[in-house]
Amino acid sequence: MGRVKSKNKKNKRGTLGLGSMFEAYIFLMGFALVIWVIISYFAFNVLINIGAIYPANYAEYRINEVFEQIETANEVTEDIIPDICHYVVFSEDGEVISGNLGEKDVETARKVLANKNYSDGKYYKVIPRTDEYVVLQYRLKPQYKSLWMNEHMPNPEILLMLFVLFCCIGIMQIFAKRFGYRIRKKMAPMRGALVQIGDRNLDFEINYSGVREIDECLVALDDMRYALKTSLQKQWETEQEKNRQMSALAHDIKTPLTVVRGNSELLLETELTDEQKNYADYISGSVLQIQNYVQTLIEVTKSQEGISQAPVNVNVYDVLADIKKQTLGLSEVYQHQINWKEELESENSDSVISVVYDHVVRAVMNVVRNAAEHTPKGSVINITVTYSDGELAFTVEDSGSGFTPEGLAHGTEQFFMDDSSRTGGSHYGIGLFFAKKVAEEHGGKIVLANSNETSGAKVEISFTSQ
Numbered sequence: 008m009g010r011v012k013s014k015n016k017k018n019k020r021g022t023l024g025l026g027s028m029f030e031a032y033i034f035l036m037g038f039a040l041v042i043w044v045i046i047s048y049f050a051f052n053v054l055i056n057i058g059a060i061y062p063a064n065y066a067e068y069r070i071n072e073v074f075e076q077i078e079t080a081n082e083v084t085e086d087i088i089p090d091i092c093h094y095v096v097f098s099e100d101g102e103v104i105s106g107n108l109g110e111k112d113v114e115t116a117r118k119v120l121a122n123k124n125y126s127d128g129k130y131y132k133v134i135p136r137t138d139e140y141v142v143l144q145y146r147l148k149p150q151y152k153s154l155w156m157n158e159h160m161p162n163p164e165i166l167l168m169l170f171v172l173f174c175c176i177g178i179m180q181i182f183a184k185r186f187g188y189r190i191r192k193k194m195a196p197m198r199g200a201l202v203q204i205g206d207r208n209l210d211f212e213i214n215y216s217g218v219r220e221i222d223e224c225l226v227a228l229d230d231m232r233y234a235l236k237t238s239l240q241k242q243w244e245t246e247q248e249k250n251r252q253m254s255a256l257a258h259d260i261k262t263p264l265t266v267v268r269g270n271s272e273l274l275l276e277t278e279l280t281d282e283q284k285n286y287a288d289y290i291s292g293s294v295l296q297i298q299n300y301v302q303t304l305i306e307v308t309k310s311q312e313g314i315s316q317a318p319v320n321v322n323v324y325d326v327l328a329d330i331k332k333q334t335l336g337l338s339e340v341y342q343h344q345i346n347w348k349e350e351l352e353s354e355n356s357d358s359v360i361s362v363v364y365d366h367v368v369r370a371v372m373n374v375v376r377n378a379a380e381h382t383p384k385g386s387v388i389n390i391t392v393t394y395s396d397g398e399l400a401f402t403v404e405d406s407g408s409g410f411t412p413e414g415l416a417h418g419t420e421q422f423f424m425d426d427s428s429r430t431g432g433s434h435y436g437i438g439l440f441f442a443k444k445v446a447e448e449h450g451g452k453i454v455l456a457n458s459n460e461t462s463g464a465k466v467e468i469s470f471t472s473q
Contacts, residue, residue: 025218028189036182040179044175047171047174060149066091066147070145092145093143094142095107097116097117196221197216213232257301257304261298264294271290330401334372342385343382346388348389371468375388381464386406400467402466409462415455439466446470451469
């Protein structure tokens, strides 16, 4: 069968592809990162301009300012040394006179004094004086104005790079979450369509996302929805038509069978030879068996239809009167005694229950008929009816052989056949299945057991007002 096309197609021209969306987000993210880097370096320069951070050549600038003062001062003290420098004063013999350099740096300063080109990553300035030398140690990198910050915090350039790095990571996370949020939003129509199909609702209109790849999936999903809806509709119509034809045919067959059975019974009332009576008995028995098959076919057809009617408010006593009347008529056919007992919450004849009337009556009568078929002639069938708080319940106990363990476990399954002691040749696993289906659709249940009182089968079935 060819592919069924949905009638409602969205014009996809001008929709955006996932690749284009991703490229746009990458471009915007890159632009935001560049802007942030520019802002960060601009802020860094502002801090330098206001004096919070010294520029990389600030130490050389300060040394040049105080060079002559240090060279001509009577005594070199720490107050004339730039605050961003460390120093040491050597005598002509290389002895340390004063300073604030560590021992390791002092040795390095001696080497610098002997070899002007020596360096260990730090920079040194030698200022000669009369009978002594001053060696200044400094760095060519930005520094904080605060000495404490210089000693305990990373260099401003490193701190700036770390700050820019972490902020860039944050910006990328923001854009990634934003992109993910937009993708989830664009995927919402597809999730909604899948939920609708999962809930078996095929009569809905798909909303498109505006993203080419997602919309292509939605178009395919819409085609599938439309095809599935059409297929199920045709299948349902076919099943309904088949059930109607089967039901009509079954009812039509009953008419000639009734004629055949009636004539065979009339034959038996005439003077017949023994051989002719046997033939007439065979005909009557076979017709009865065919009628049972036809009734089974009708029950199967009806059980597949399910409850399509809406519940209505009916009088509880009217329901019980109808069921009791049919039960007593059935007892005449099977020659049973019916022990009918009612336990209602009140004697008020205005009590109502909201049910599908015909289905409830059929379900209960299926249970009663099942009991009648498996109860010996002349035996008792106990039927107890209770009604309380909107729940109508029936307990039917027969005097037959009872359920087998397998029957208790599977007796309400469609077409289940218990052993011969329960089937009696005319039981096809339809009645209790239909009764269970009706009970569950009315919020009730059916329970199979064996009766301690009659030693036969016991079936409890209940219905709740809808």
